[in-house]
Amino acid sequence: MSLAQRRILLGVSGGIAAYKACELVRRLREAGAEVRVVMTAGAERFVTATTFQALSGQPVRSSLWDEQAEAAMGHIELARWAERILVAPASADILARLAHGMADDLLSTLCLASAAPLHVAPAMNQQMWANAAVQDNVRTLRARGVQVHGPGSGDQACGEVGDGRMLEAVQLRDALAASFGDGPLRGMRVLVSAGPTFEDIDPVRYLGNRSSGRMGYAVAAAAAAAGAEVCLVSGPVCLEKPVGVARRVDVRSAQQMLDAVLTEAPRSDIYIAAAAVGDYRPRAPAEHKMKKSDGQPLTLELTENPDILSTVAALAHPPFLVGFAAETRDVEAYARGKLERKKLDLIAANQVGVGMGFETEDNALTLIGPESSEKLPRCDKRELAQALIARIAAQFHARRNPPNA
Known part of the structure; x- marks a missing residue:
C-alpha cells in the first residue's frame, strides 16, 4: 500500500508490544512514508531509541524538556508536521491520559497540540482491556473521532488468551493508508x-x-x-x-x-x-436432531x-x-x-x-x-x-x- 511522502508521527507507549512498533516503522517506510517516533518513558524500558532512529532515519524524541529541541518549540513543530498520529502500542495508561486531556509528557502533549487525525492501537492484558474504566476511555476517544484499531485476539505475553493483542504492522499500515483515501480505488x-x-x-x-x-x-x-x-x-x-x-x-x-x-x-x-x-x-432439513438407526445407512x-x-x-x-x-x-x-x-x-x-x-x-x-x-x-x-x-x-x-x- 502506498503512503508515499505521507508524514506519520508514531507514538510508542510502554508495554511488551513496543517491539512490534519496530516492524511497524519498517512497514511504513517501505510504503513510502516519512516516520518520526516519539517514545514515552515506559516505552524506553522495552525498546531503545537507537533502534527506532536506525529504522526511521530520524532522531527520536521522548522528553518535553529537551533543551536543544524545545529552544525552537520542537513539540509544536512536530505537532504541525504530522499528517497522522498513530499511538502503537497504546497502553491502558496512555488511553486514559488521552481520554482525560492530560499533557504531562511529550506524546500526550503532541496529541493535544496537533490538528492531525489521531489513531490508536490498544495493546494490553485481556483483563485490562475488559475493565470498565478502559472501555469507558475508549468510548470517549471514539466519540471524539479518534480511530481505534483493534485490539486483536489470541495468545498474550502474560500467558493468557483473549482480546488485547496489538494488531500486526501490515494491518496498521493499511489502516493509515486507507485513512488518506487516495488509493487506486478511491471513491469506489x-x-x-x-x-x-x-x-x-x-x-x-x-x-x-x-x-x-x-x-x-x-x-x-x-x-x-x-x-x-x-x-x-x-x-x-x-x-x-x-x-x-x-x-x-x-x-x-x-x-x-x-x-x-x-x-x-x-x-x-x-x-x-x-x-x-x-x-x-x-x-428438507430435519426439525429435530436426527438419531442413529442401528447401523442403517x-x-x-x-x-x-x-x-x-x-x-x-x-x-x-x-x-x-x-x-x-x-x-x-x-x-x-x-x-x-x-x-x-x-x-x-x-x-x-x-x-x-x-x-x-x-x-x-x-x-x-x-x-x-x-x-x-x-x-x-x-x-x-x-x-x-x-x-x-x-x-x-x-x-x-x-x-x-x-x-x-
Whole structure:
C-alpha cells in the first residue's frame, strides 16, 4: 500500500508490544512514508531509541524538556508536521491520559497540540482491556473521532488468551493508508463475499467446507486500504472485521449470502466473490436432531444452491465481477470455463489441497481475464491480496476508460 511522502508521527507507549512498533516503522517506510517516533518513558524500558532512529532515519524524541529541541518549540513543530498520529502500542495508561486531556509528557502533549487525525492501537492484558474504566476511555476517544484499531485476539505475553493483542504492522499500515483515501480505488464501492457457507442438516449438524475466510478478509482489507468503501458479506468465520472495512454483513447459508449480495451489488462498482459457497443444501432439513438407526445407512437428499455470481451477472447493470475458483486439478482450464460461463471480468484461480489454499496463511493465484493470464506467486495472503487489488483496480479503470475512447 502506498503512503508515499505521507508524514506519520508514531507514538510508542510502554508495554511488551513496543517491539512490534519496530516492524511497524519498517512497514511504513517501505510504503513510502516519512516516520518520526516519539517514545514515552515506559516505552524506553522495552525498546531503545537507537533502534527506532536506525529504522526511521530520524532522531527520536521522548522528553518535553529537551533543551536543544524545545529552544525552537520542537513539540509544536512536530505537532504541525504530522499528517497522522498513530499511538502503537497504546497502553491502558496512555488511553486514559488521552481520554482525560492530560499533557504531562511529550506524546500526550503532541496529541493535544496537533490538528492531525489521531489513531490508536490498544495493546494490553485481556483483563485490562475488559475493565470498565478502559472501555469507558475508549468510548470517549471514539466519540471524539479518534480511530481505534483493534485490539486483536489470541495468545498474550502474560500467558493468557483473549482480546488485547496489538494488531500486526501490515494491518496498521493499511489502516493509515486507507485513512488518506487516495488509493487506486478511491471513491469506489467494493463488495466482497468471504468465508464458507453452512447448510443445516438438523439443528445440530450442517454441510460446510474448509474455508477459513482469510483470503477474502485480506482482499477486503486491501480494497479498503486502496481507498474503497468496502462492504464485506461474510459466512461463519473466526475473524474480526478487517481494519478500514466500512460494513460487515454476517450470513450463514448460500441463500442468505445471495440475499445480502443482491442488496449490495446494485450500488457497488466492483464485486469480488471470494467466498466458498456450498453447491448443495439438504432439500428438507430435519426439525429435530436426527438419531442413529442401528447401523442403517442414512441418505440425504440434496438440492442445488443458487449461483450467486451468475445471478449478479444477470443484473441489468452488474458491477465489475471478479470470481474465485478453488480447484484440486486442471486449475486454469476449469477457471477459464467458469470465467466464460458466468460472464466474469476476471477470475482468481488457486490450487487447493495438499497444504494449499484452505487453512493456510499463504496462497498463490492465477489471475485470468478474457484475453490475459498472470501468475501471482505464493506468499502471505495479505500481500497476495494487495497484489490482487492492484490488478483489479488497473483492469477496472481500463474497462471504464479504454485507451481509444
